[in-house]
Amino acid sequence: MSAPTTQRTVTEREARQVAEAAREQDWRKPSFAKELFLGRLRLDLIHPHPLSADEDVRRGEEFLAKLRDFCETKIDSALIEREARIPDEVIDGLKELGALGMKIDTKYGGLGLTQVYYNKALALVGSANPAVGALLSAHQSIGVPQPLKLFGTQEQKDTFLPRCARTDISAFLLTEPDVGSDPARLATSAVPDGDDYVLDGVKLWTTNGVVADLLVVMARVPKSEGHKGGITAFVVEAGSEGITVENRNAFMGLRGLENGVTRFHRVRVPAAHRIGPEGAGLKIALTTLNTGRLSLPAMCVGAGKWCLKIAREWSSAREQWGRPVALHEAVGSKISFIAATTFALEAVLDLSSQMADEDRNDIRIEAALAKLYGSEMAWLMADELVQIRGGRGFETADSLRARGERPVPAEQILRDLRINRIFEGSTEIMHLLIAREAVDAHLSVAGDLIDPDKSLSDKARAGANAGVFYAKWLPKLVAGPGQLPSSYPEFRQGVDLSGHLRYVERHARKLARSTFYAMSRWQGRMETKQGFLGRVVDIGAELFAMSAACVRAELLRSQGEHGREAYQLADVFCRQARIRVDELFNRLCANTDDVDRKVVKGVLGGAYEWLEQGIVDPSGEGPWIADATPGPSQRENVRRPIR
Numbered sequence: 001m002s003a004p005t006t007q008r009t010v011t012e013r014e015a016r017q018v019a020e021a022a023r024e025q026d027w028r029k030p031s032f033a034k035e036l037f038l039g040r041l042r043l044d045l046i047h048p049h050p051l052s053a054d055e056d057v058r059r060g061e062e063f064l065a066k067l068r069d070f071c072e073t074k075i076d077s078a079l080i081e082r083e084a085r086i087p088d089e090v091i092d093g094l095k096e097l098g099a100l101g102m103k104i105d106t107k108y109g110g111l112g113l114t115q116v117y118y119n120k121a122l123a124l125v126g127s128a129n130p131a132v133g134a135l136l137s138a139h140q141s142i143g144v145p146q147p148l149k150l151f152g153t154q155e156q157k158d159t160f161l162p163r164c165a166r167t168d169i170s171a172f173l174l175t176e177p178d179v180g181s182d183p184a185r186l187a188t189s190a191v192p193d194g195d196d197y198v199l200d201g202v203k204l205w206t207t208n209g210v211v212a213d214l215l216v217v218m219a220r221v222p223k224s225e226g227h228k229g230g231i232t233a234f235v236v237e238a239g240s241e242g243i244t245v246e247n248r249n250a251f252m253g254l255r256g257l258e259n260g261v262t263r264f265h266r267v268r269v270p271a272a273h274r275i276g277p278e279g280a281g282l283k284i285a286l287t288t289l290n291t292g293r294l295s296l297p298a299m300c301v302g303a304g305k306w307c308l309k310i311a312r313e314w315s316s317a318r319e320q321w322g323r324p325v326a327l328h329e330a331v332g333s334k335i336s337f338i339a340a341t342t343f344a345l346e347a348v349l350d351l352s353s354q355m356a357d358e359d360r361n362d363i364r365i366e367a368a369l370a371k372l373y374g375s376e377m378a379w380l381m382a383d384e385l386v387q388i389r390g391g392r393g394f395e396t397a398d399s400l401r402a403r404g405e406r407p408v409p410a411e412q413i414l415r416d417l418r419i420n421r422i423f424e425g426s427t428e429i430m431h432l433l434i435a436r437e438a439v440d441a442h443l444s445v446a447g448d449l450i451d452p453d454k455s456l457s458d459k460a461r462a463g464a465n466a467g468v469f470y471a472k473w474l475p476k477l478v479a480g481p482g483q484l485p486s487s488y489p490e491f492r493q494g495v496d497l498s499g500h501l502r503y504v505e506r507h508a509r510k511l512a513r514s515t516f517y518a519m520s521r522w523q524g525r526m527e528t529k530q531g532f533l534g535r536v537v538d539i540g541a542e543l544f545a546m547s548a549a550c551v552r553a554e555l556l557r558s559q560g561e562h563g564r565e566a567y568q569l570a571d572v573f574c575r576q577a578r579i580r581v582d583e584l585f586n587r588l589c590a591n592t593d594d595v596d597r598k599v600v601k602g603v604l605g606g607a608y609e610w611l612e613q614g615i616v617d618p619s620g621e622g623p624w625i626a627d628a629t630p631g632p633s634q635r636e637n638v639r640r641p642i643r
Contacts, residue, residue, distance in 0.1 A: 010185055024283070028362070030042070030360075031361055033369055034441075039510075040508065041504055041508050043547070046351060048551075049351065050351075056113075056117065057117075059112070060114060060120065063121065064120060064124065067124055070094070070097055072128075074089075074090055074093050075128040078397060078398065080256040081256075085256055086132055091642050092642065094132075095166060098111050100165060101145075102121055102136070102140060104161055104165040105149075105161070108161035109165040114357045115291060118298075119298035122295050122298040123298045123302030130303075130416040131416075132256065133299045134257055135257075137295035139170050141288075142424070143171055143208065143216060144215075146288045147284050148160060148161060148235070150284070150287060151284050156235065156275070167213070168214050169211055170212055170214040171207060173206050173217045174186075175204050175205050176202060177625050177626045177628040186219075186220050188201025188218070188220065188264065189219060189220050189630070190234065191222060195271050196269060196271060197219075197221070197271060199234070199268075200630040202264070204261055205261075206259060208259075209260040209262050210245055210260040211642050213641060216233060217233070218231055218281045219281075220232070228278045230280075232275075232278045233276060234269050235273045238639065240267050242264060242267040244265070244635065245262050245639040246637075253412070253414075260639075264630075290364045291363070293425070294356065294371070296420050296424060297345060297352075297373070300417070300420060301378075303413055304341060304342035304377075306413065307382055307384075310389075311334070311338055311388050314389060315335060338381045340573035343570065344545045344546075344548065344549040344573045344577075346552070351366075351551065351552065352370045364437060368425075369434060369544050372430040375421045375427065376427060378420065382414045392405070396411060396412070431530065431537045434537045434540070435533035438536065438540065439515060442519055474516070477509045477512050480506070481502065482502040484502075487502050487505070491550055497567060500546055501546075501550055503546070507581060511536065511543070514588055518588075535584045539581055545573070545577060553570035
């Protein structure tokens, strides 16, 4: 038996084929966001706003009350920040509370919370300390419980879910030192050997990996007689012989994160621990992330709420030129942005989560948009809070405490939130992922036209199908309810939100037309126009957030819960979003993409090296990417199971 010793090399086309094979191909359920990108505002899919069952609300609120008390009395965020570690007693307390099993069914010993209340819990814990929130999220959103819930056998569920619900922490291992968002290069191998597989390889950035008891590992099974092969998912006992946690990684934020480098050397895993068939690993990972991604915007919502609280309290207490700084327009506009955006993020999160619970809609695009939009906007809100706080925003909480002021960790929240733009799909990758789903309808009818491997007969057939599709679709993009002043009358309640929904409807059609024109112009080169695709997705995200904000405002009004204020916040958010949408549409055509590419080629070719003169580089020596050659570990095992 031998393991690979060199990094896999794949062509661009092979990488695309692997990614395409892993995505869910069919749309068996409706999708609000998919329809939006096709130019259709299907308000009936989200309005009236779906609601949780009374029993789910009761159980969820009971747990939140216990969790709030735990967060207020047991989690010392300043201590975690200073010591860069979550105390064992905090994790033990979370286990006793049942927090490890929030998403696990009660029949396996979990709490069986809905997605809505799971996210509320993560927002609460994340506000107490984001590293604790990340631990719980990685364990349940992408760790062992979620893929087993979706793809595990009954025996696997009976074996592992009770452990995950109460005692065992899990981690998800996909990334490698030279493999990020391009899984075709995955090098960790799982070689069949009798009733086992033998794992060899190195995994990087294993969140929870340092303290984990169970791992979900993605590894490549070589194709052989009786084995389909391909990237495959396994549940692996973290204490197995041959597993070494070689390093506990440290980051600019989330200092309590138990994230490491994990090496596998001839680790035996029973075939019974394989999740799904061979070759289904990436599909399992992507499907798990469809709802798993909602955990990140949950903690972004919690961060927005905290930013708003601090901005309100500080800006009313701090006076300059005879009045509170909040009343100065330069500061007030920042507070308005934080308040309106927090309202919209919570609207997007709750709507997406409720749709996930109902399971009537396909939310793969909604969840991805929530992750993308939440991570970007939360970062901006935290940055604005630091600016509002001025020098105190740049000063650490410990330093503020030492000189007698309230220890507000504004700079910490900025550092902690930064990773969300990278975690579970960077902003750039999310743009491409969402764009691929957004143009799926076009590729399904016209994809063969731009595929160089297709025959002339295939292309002719695709041309005929495309002609039928576009003959029906394009005329519908000319006019719609957004041009009728009487549309959406139920959203006129003191403050008039109907105009914003008409704006969404008109601009959804405009977005669909823009996408069609771009495909007509660039055809097969469309996928290389990442700047254009990113702006298309960003427009869709803003339109989705506007829709969610309006629907949430109407829900709160109908329930008699802060309806007037909710309408005000939705109105302000939509006005701010419309400015961003108009700018993004302008940038679809007026941008610097072409000249940027020329400059990049010049940079890589050394044409501008003279511009780098006059500095010293404080970076140390070493390779850009660490060696990940399979083999026995030469380092101390820093794994630290919590028992």
